[in-house]
Amino acid sequence: MTSKMIMRGMIGFYILLFFGYLFGPLAVMGITAFNTPNYPQAYPFEAFTLDWFVKLWNHRSMMDGLKNSIIIGIGVVAISVPVGLAASIIMSQIYHRARGLYYLVTISPLLTPGVIIGISTVIFWKDVMSVTDLTKGLFYKGIILTILGQASFVSAYCLLIFMARLTRFDRAQEEAALDLGASYPQVFWHILLPYLKPAVVSAVVIGFLSSFENYNTTTFAILADKTLVTVLAGEVRQGTTPALSALAVIIIGISLLGAIGYEIAKRREQTRADRAYRQAQIAERDEVEAIA
Amino acid sequence: MSAGVELDRVTVRFGEFTAVDNATLDIKGGEFFSFLGPSGCGKTTILRTVSGFLEPTHGHVRIGGQDMSGIGPNKRPTALIFQNLALFPLMSVAENITYGLRVRGVDKASRRKKADELLDLIALPGQGDKLVSELSGGQKQRVAIARALAVQPKVLLLDEPLSALDLKLRQHMRSELRSIQQKVGITFIYITHDQGEALTMSDRIAVMSDGVIQQIGDGKAVYDAPTTAFVASFVGENNPFPGIVAQADDNYATVDTAFGRLRGRNPRGAKAGDKAILFVRPESARLGQGETDTTFASTVKNVAFEGNMTHVYLEGIGKKDVTVSVGRRSSMTIPAPHEATPICYDAELGIVLPEGMLARE
Amino acid sequence: MSSRAFVFIIPVIVIAIFWVMAVREAKRRPDPTRKGFFERNGVVLGSVFIALVAFWTLFLVALPYLYMVVESFHPALPPMKRGGPDDVVTIAQYSSFVVNPTIGAVNWLHMSALLFSIIASIAVTALNFAICYPLAYYMAQAGTPQKIRLLMLGLIVPYWVNEILRAFSLRLLLASRGLINQALMGLDITDAPIDFLGNNTGLYVGLSYAYLLVMMFPLYNAIESLDKNQIEAARDLGAPWWRIHRDVVIPYAKPGIASGCTMVFMLSVGSLAAPQFLGGPRTLWFTAVIYDFFFQSFNWPRGAAYAFIMLIVCIALVMAMLRLFKVSLGEAIK
Ligand SMILES: Nc1ncnc2c1ncn2[C@@H]1O[C@H](COP(=O)(O)OP(=O)(O)O)[C@@H](O)[C@H]1O
Ligand SMILES: [Mg+2]
Numbered sequence: 013m014t015s016k017m018i019m020r021g022m023i024g025f026y027i028l029l030f031f032g033y034l035f036g037p038l039a040v041m042g043i044t045a046f047n048t049p050n051y052p053q054a055y056p057f058e059a060f061t062l063d064w065f066v067k068l069w070n071h072r073s074m075m076d077g078l079k080n081s082i083i084i085g086i087g088v089v090a091i092s093v094p095v096g097l098a099a100s101i102i103m104s105q106i107y108h109r110a111r112g113l114y115y116l117v118t119i120s121p122l123l124t125p126g127v128i129i130g131i132s133t134v135i136f137w138k139d140v141m142s143v144t145d146l147t148k149g150l151f152y153k154g155i156i157l158t159i160l161g162q163a164s165f166v167s168a169y170c171l172l173i174f175m176a177r178l179t180r181f182d183r184a185q186e187e188a189a190l191d192l193g194a195s196y197p198q199v200f201w202h203i204l205l206p207y208l209k210p211a212v213v214s215a216v217v218i219g220f221l222s223s224f225e226n227y228n229t230t231t232f233a234i235l236a237d238k239t240l241v242t243v244l245a246g247e248v249r250q251g252t253t254p255a256l257s258a259l260a261v262i263i264i265g266i267s268l269l270g271a272i273g274y275e276i277a278k279r280r281e282q283t284r285a286d287r288a289y290r291q292a293q294i295a296e297r298d299e300v301e302a303i304a
Numbered sequence: 305m306s307a308g309v310e311l312d313r314v315t316v317r318f319g320e321f322t323a324v325d326n327a328t329l330d331i332k333g334g335e336f337f338s339f340l341g342p343s344g345c346g347k348t349t350i351l352r353t354v355s356g357f358l359e360p361t362h363g364h365v366r367i368g369g370q371d372m373s374g375i376g377p378n379k380r381p382t383a384l385i386f387q388n389l390a391l392f393p394l395m396s397v398a399e400n401i402t403y404g405l406r407v408r409g410v411d412k413a414s415r416r417k418k419a420d421e422l423l424d425l426i427a428l429p430g431q432g433d434k435l436v437s438e439l440s441g442g443q444k445q446r447v448a449i450a451r452a453l454a455v456q457p458k459v460l461l462l463d464e465p466l467s468a469l470d471l472k473l474r475q476h477m478r479s480e481l482r483s484i485q486q487k488v489g490i491t492f493i494y495i496t497h498d499q500g501e502a503l504t505m506s507d508r509i510a511v512m513s514d515g516v517i518q519q520i521g522d523g524k525a526v527y528d529a530p531t532t533a534f535v536a537s538f539v540g541e542n543n544p545f546p547g548i549v550a551q552a553d554d555n556y557a558t559v560d561t562a563f564g565r566l567r568g569r570n571p572r573g574a575k576a577g578d579k580a581i582l583f584v585r586p587e588s589a590r591l592g593q594g595e596t597d598t599t600f601a602s603t604v605k606n607v608a609f610e611g612n613m614t615h616v617y618l619e620g621i622g623k624k625d626v627t628v629s630v631g632r633r634s635s636m637t638i639p640a641p642h643e644a645t646p647i648c649y650d651a652e653l654g655i656v657l658p659e660g661m662l663a664r665e
Numbered sequence: 666m667s668s669r670a671f672v673f674i675i676p677v678i679v680i681a682i683f684w685v686m687a688v689r690e691a692k693r694r695p696d697p698t699r700k701g702f703f704e705r706n707g708v709v710l711g712s713v714f715i716a717l718v719a720f721w722t723l724f725l726v727a728l729p730y731l732y733m734v735v736e737s738f739h740p741a742l743p744p745m746k747r748g749g750p751d752d753v754v755t756i757a758q759y760s761s762f763v764v765n766p767t768i769g770a771v772n773w774l775h776m777s778a779l780l781f782s783i784i785a786s787i788a789v790t791a792l793n794f795a796i797c798y799p800l801a802y803y804m805a806q807a808g809t810p811q812k813i814r815l816l817m818l819g820l821i822v823p824y825w826v827n828e829i830l831r832a833f834s835l836r837l838l839l840a841s842r843g844l845i846n847q848a849l850m851g852l853d854i855t856d857a858p859i860d861f862l863g864n865n866t867g868l869y870v871g872l873s874y875a876y877l878l879v880m881m882f883p884l885y886n887a888i889e890s891l892d893k894n895q896i897e898a899a900r901d902l903g904a905p906w907w908r909i910h911r912d913v914v915i916p917y918a919k920p921g922i923a924s925g926c927t928m929v930f931m932l933s934v935g936s937l938a939a940p941q942f943l944g945g946p947r948t949l950w951f952t953a954v955i956y957d958f959f960f961q962s963f964n965w966p967r968g969a970a971y972a973f974i975m976l977i978v979c980i981a982l983v984m985a986m987l988r989l990f991k992v993s994l995g996e997a998i999k
Contacts, residue, residue, distance in 0.1 A: 023803055027816075030800050034823050034877065037834035040844055044837060052837050054844055095721045098714035105702060107687040113679070117722050123927070124730075125935020125979075127952050128972045132733035133725075135965060139669065139732070164725035184390035190378045191355060192404035192455055197707035202407075206394050225827030228937045228952075232959060244829045248942050252836065260830045267825035271818050288437040295440035303476045316697055358697040376704075 038264060045257035052254040064258040071255060077243035080155055081224050084239060087159040088166050088223040093215045095163070096170020097208065100178050103171070119172075121165035126228030133161035133233050154237030161233040162223045169222060170215040177211040306333040306490040307368030307381060307458035309354060314363035316349050323349040325515040326363070331493060331508075333368075333458075336485050338494040340502040340526075341512030342538070342663060347495040348387070349515075351461050354493065355384045368458060383452035385462040389444055391436045397447055398423070398432030404455035422450040425484070442473050449484065459491040466501065478504055499539050503527065511535045513661065529571060529655075536583045536655065538663035543589070543626050545582040546659065549574045557656040562622045563600035568654025579659040584649045586629035591616065591636055594648025602626055603644050614638060618647065668738070668754055672731040676723055737970035741963075758970030775954055779975065782951040783982065785865075786933035789872040790926050793880040796873070797925070801884035802914065806893060824878050832871050832942040839867045839943075860945075867943035872933050879932060880925040887921020888914060920996035927983050934979050951975055 044052035048059045068074065099118055106114055121129060134157060141152045181204070189199045205212075227241050234242055247256060309331040316324040324346045331337045339347045352358045354365055356377035365372045367381060377384075383404075392400050398419040399406075405415050419432050426446035436444065445465060452460055462481075466474045482505050485492045496502050502509045503523040511518045511526060511534070519526060519535045530536035537544060547561035557570035559582045568582045593599055602618040605625075616628045616638060628647060630636050639645050691699070703711040738754050746752065757766070765772040804813050823831075838844050841858035849855050861867050891914060899909045915922065940950035955975070958968030987994060 023799075023807075026799055027803070030796070031819055033796075033874070034819070037831070037838050037874070038823055038826060041830070041834035041837055051842065053842075054837070055847060091721075095717045098717040099721065101706070102714055102718050105705060107683060107690075109686060109690075110683040113683075114722075117726055120730075121726055123931055123980075124976065125931060125952070125972075127935050127937060127955060128733070128976055129729075131955070131959065131965075131969060131972050132729035135736050135969060136729035136732040160725060164721070164729075167721050167725070182388070182390065184386045184388055185392060187357060187377070188384070188386055188390035188392070189403065189407075190357075190376070191382070191384045192407065192451065193378050194403075194407040195378060195707065196705055197710045198407050200706070200710055202403075203392065221825060225825075227828050228935065231937065231956075241827055241829055244827070244833075245938065245941070248829055248833050248836075252833070252840075256830065256833055257837075260826055260834065263826050263830070264822070267822050270825075271822055275814075275818070285437070288435055291434075291438040292440060295438070295443055299440045299442050300470075300472065303472055318697065319694060353697075361695070361697060 038260065041257045042261050042264065044254050045261045047254065050253070052252050052257050064254040065262075067253075067255045068258045068262075073238060074240060074243050074247075074259070077238045077240040080237060081240040084155055084158050084162065084230075085220045085223040087155075088162045089216050089219045091159065091163040092166040092170045092219050093212060095167040096215055097174050097212070099167065099171045100174035101204075103175060104178060119168055121168045122172075124165075126165070126226065127232065129164055130161050130229040130232030133157055133164070133229070134235070152235075154233065154235035157233040157235060158230050158237075158239070161229045162226055165229070166219045166222055169218055173211050173215045173218065174208060177208055181207055305456070305458055308333045308335075309337075309459055309491060309493065310364075310366040310369075311350070311354075312364040312366065314350070314353060314360045314365060316346075316353055316358055317361040323515050324353070324360075327517050328363075329510060329517065329520055331491060333491055334489055336482070336492045336494065336505055336507045338496060338502040338506035338509045339512055340496060340499055340509050340539070343497050345512045346515040347497075347512060348463055350512075351384065351463050351493065351495055354459070355382045355461055356380045381458040383455055383457035383460055385448050385452055385460070385465045387463045387465070387467065389448040389465075389468075391444060391448060391451070393436050395436070396432065397428070397434050397436060397439070400436060400447055401432070401450045401454050403451065408455075418454060422454055425453075425487070426450045441469050442477065445469065445477060446480075449481075453484075453488060457490065459493060460485075462492065462494045464496055465494075466496075467498075474501075481505060503539075511538060513538070513663070530583070530657065531572065533581050533583075533657045533660035533662055536581075536657055541586050541627065541629075542583045543586065544662060545584070547580065547582070549576050549578045549580050549656070551576050552578075552656075556651060558597055559656055562624055563620050565597055566600065566654065567597040567651045568656045569652055570656050572656075572658055574656050574658060580656050581659055581662075582654050582656050584654045586615065586627040587613075587631070588653035589626070589628045589647050589649045591628060591630070591639065591645050592648055593646045595651075598651050598654065599646050599648040601644065602647050604639050604641050606641055607638055618645070620647075669732065669735055672728060672735050675731060676727055733969045734973055736966050737973050739966050741966045758967045759974070761967060762971065762974055774949070775951075775971070778949040778954050779951045779978065781949070782934050782975075783978070785869065786872070786930050789869060789876070789933050790880075790929045792869070792873050793877055793929050794884075794922070794926060797877065797880040797884055801881055802888055802910075805885050805888035805891070806896065820878055820881060828875055828938045829942070831874060832938050835867060835871050835874060835943060836862070839870070862943060863945040863947075865945050865948055868939060868945070868948065871939035871943035872936060875936065875939055876929045876932050879928045883921040883925035883928070884918065885921075887918035887924075891917045919990065919992055923987060923990065923992040923996065927987075930983065931979055934975065 040054045041052070043054040043057065045064050046060055046062070047053055047057050048061045048063070103111070103114065103118075137157055137160060138152060142148045185203055185207075186199050189203045190196070194202065225241060227245065230239055231242055231245065238246075244256065244259070247253070311327050311329050314324060314327045315322065327350065339350060341347055349358065353360050354367075356372065356375060356379070359373070372380060392403065395403065398416070401422050402410070402415040402419050405418060410418075420429075423429050423432055426449060428443060428446060428450075431439075431443075436447070439447065448465070449460075465481075466477050469477060478501060481492075481494075494502070494505065503526075506523060508520060508522050509526050510520045513534045518532045519530065521529070526535060526539050530539065533544070536542050545559065545561040545563060545566060547559040547566075550558045550560050550565055552558070552570050552574050554573070555570060556567055557574045557580070558565050558567045559580050561582060566582050568584070574580045600620060602620040605617045605619050608615045608617070612632055614630045614632075616630060618626045618628065620626050626647060630638060702715075705711070706714060737758050738756065739752060740755055740757060742749075742751055760766075761772065762775055763772055764770070765774075800816075804816055808816065826834075836843070839861035840846070841860060841862075843861075845861070846855075846858040850858065861870075895913055895917075896909055899913050904912070935952060936950075937952045937956065940948065940953055944950060951971070952975075955968050955971045958964045958971065984994065
């Protein structure tokens with residue numbers, strides 16, 4: 013009895029430590045965002061201020077970087093989600109002897125250090141785009157290279173997300189639709205895509221976030237342009253300012269809102285499913301009674 | 305409108321494995337036709353070949369006299385009820401039912417009308433807006449049938465559609481299916497491993513084993529006049545007595561079995577010296593003395609009373625088991641366990657068939 | 666340009682080989698369930714799928730990698746001279762990793778940078794495994810569904826803050842004016858601030874912190890599918906807790922452990938932010954060397970060569986480890 017309680021206490025303490033490690037630094041940083049000193053300082057807390065948020069808002073290059081990050085994020089999602097979807101479908105249909113190589117190629121961007129993805133993207137596309145001066149002028153830009161570089165590994169994330177959901181797909185539904193006269197493209201639009209919709213949502217969210225916060229690939233591919241993260245890196249390299257803490261507070265705030273929204277959506281879905289289940293139970297009972 | 309289905313020497317191979325071997329049969333338009341056989345014998349494979357998901361390795365499928373080679377499942381006048389129903393979980397009941405019309409470009413209003421019509425047919429009026437997950441097992445079953453009927457197929461294919469339901473409901477759905485079939489008048493091809501289902505519903509039955517069609521006939525023929533050892537042992541209960549044919553003529557044959565020399569009908573024309581099996585159904589046998597070539601000795605092992613019937617389990621010579629079923633009306637007195645008793649039967653109720661594989665219990 | 670053009674031919678050859686094999690096999694052994702790709706997806710949709718995947722696997726993955734490798738076998742030249750007579754195939758970039766070409770001596774600086782990156786990454790991997798295993802085990806075996814959802818959320822939310830800001834937050838804690846030094850001095854444990862960043866504590870903590878989640882999820886997924894009864898059975902047989910882990914849980918979760926360790930290791934060696942912002946001034950991480958070739962000396966081929974060396978060494982190490990622990994690569998990267 014007591015040994016069990018000690019055990020439980022220890023587990024509790026461990027979880028506390030773990031999440032302390034996870035959240036502690038962020039919490040300290042959060043406090044510094046509201047403290048007046050120029051050096052980000054959590055203790056002593058001198059006076060409450062929101063100045064750092066104003067400074068952040070007025071930080072030109074950070075706002076430019078933010079704009080680029082959003083453009084890049086959208087571009088990456090626009091490429092990677094369809095690519096990941098197509099890749100997952102081909103994965104299930106590809107010639108079986110080629111599947112191993114195909115899997116290796118599609119998954120390799122996840123195992124390749126981001127630095128290498130960035131370098132290879134720049135080296136390759138610089139030469140490809142330099143074929144004519146026109147294409148070089150049009151396309152050899154940091155934003156475009158970054159989209160291409162990031163899309164290479166974000167597509168792999170998307171592929172995994174779609175594959176995970178596809179493995180639970182009941183192939184009989186596809187056949188049922190065919191049997192009722194649907195063409196193969198109709199099966200895709202009416203049956204498969206609606207089934208994959210939750211995975212599409214996940215892929216969009218995860219794809220955008222991993223693009224948004226990517227540093228390793230971006231820092232090479234971005235050339236003379238900048239994203240929020242590369243600007244941040246420059247700032248951190250130069251020194252420290254509580255404006256960075258303010259940015260972190262905003263990001264954490266948005267994340268928490270997102271998490272809460274997700275939780276609410278999940279609960280709602282659960283209640284709906286529970287209600288359907290109860291109705292089915294009632295129908296089942298009525299049916300048995302009707303026969304008896 | 306209905307159409308007949310013809311299988312012309314159809315063979316389906318998966319790599320080296322032959323799932324359906326040289327199947328030839330002719331299903332008439334409007335018929336309720338069943339394939340009966342143990343699981344893994346190739347029933348689903350036949351159905352999927354008819355519906356177009358599989359191309360036969362050899363042979364042809366013809367529907368309404370038209371060769372179906374190269375015609376995809378979405379172009380055939382068949383509709384399939386899947387073993388797991390395969391309803392679309394993200395669509396409402398009405399959307400499910402009218403999906404086949406939607407892909408044919410039928411407008412929304414007509415679809416709605418058709419859905420209401422079919423919901424009436426399957427006794428689910430006004431439930432079109434429900435989700436599939438809100439339905440009971442039997443209701444889902446009926447929605448699947450309505451969905452298939454909505455496209456006005458000439459042939460409806462059903463792959464063990466009742467296997468997921470509980471016993472009571474299954475028996476109820478049998479009569480419902482049969483009445484739907486009579487109402488719509490199209491050809492039903494029904495697959496099952498449950499002989500009760502096949503016997504009660506079908507006009508004709510094909511009994512299958514290991515990819516081979518063993519016998520085709522109506523329920524009575526399959527039960528009373530099996531043509532192979534497999535059919536005799538698979539359809540209904542049967543006592544097999546393997547042995548060598550001692551003498552034979554066109555009507556009767558006697559077989560030297562472990563129980564002695566026994567006589568039965570000889571429909572397959574067995575000749576003296578052939579290996580054969582004599583089958584006697586439990587309800588055809590009686591406890592008591594008869595003629596010498598239809599009587600043998602045994603000892604009672606135990607007795608099971610089952611309401612309308614009493615099953616007597618006996619042990620013959622060489623510890624071979626024999627079952628005799630005694631009807632309620634019978635005046636036979638049932639001996640106690642360990643008592644010895646002779647067993648006899650009428651020679652025309654015994655049947656001598658060439659030796660072959662028996663159904664696994 | 667010919668050696669570079671060669672890169673474009675490789676994928677064509679590979680695809681052609683598989684194509685021929687597939688066609689021959691389809692002829693020899695027809696499969697009744699098999700439908701052609703365009704038959705199954707429609708011509709339009711099928712073409713779109715193939716185009717998308719071809720663009721990705723060829724132009725975003727295979728060709729850039731191959732091209733980088735080819736580039737690393739060329740000298741660094743100004744744009745004008747590329748493709749000219751000086752643009753020969755050479756292994757100079759690779760030999761420069763061993764012998765420094767400017768001073769002609771053994772290139773200890775870069776070799777030890779690689780060695781240090783690898784050893785530190787192994788240490789970080791081990792550290793993260795030790796930190797994550799107990800919680801993963803607890804979540805997978807003892808947690809109620811609600812508790813697990815909450816814990817998961819708690820794990821994921823901090824990772825929506827990007828790497829740079831997380832490094833920054835650690836710096837606020839570990840700097841000489843940081844909270845930890847304030848606390849230590851306030852409690853009179855030390856009188857002078859400890860240089861956590863200079864002595865690389867910051868680097869290790871930063872790397873571990875950055876990839877905690879990457880270790881957590883594979884571990885959790887692997888342990889989660891272990892049947893609870895197996896552990897109960899072992900416990901009933903009187904096995905002490907450490908033996909249960911050694912003999913039951915860890916062997917079962919081996920693929921997940923391998924996968925978590927592989928990913929943490931690869932990410933850690935390849936990381937750029939933590940060494941940049943948390944490493945000591947005398948610490949040279951190998952990615953920083955590569956970074957400098959690109960942004961200071963503009964020697965792309967040498968940067969590419971170093972990147973390739975890093976990749977090969979890491980992969981070789983991972984494969985060796987997997988073989989040592991008898992896990993197949995397929996299991997580890999699932
Ligand atoms: N796609 C397939 N590939 C290989 N073998 C198959 C395939 N489909 C079915 N089979 C085999 O064919 C045999 C018959 O299967 P099936 O027609 O599903 O049997 P039933 O419906 O009578 O239970 C089984 O032994 C099964 O393993
Ligand atoms: Mg079947």
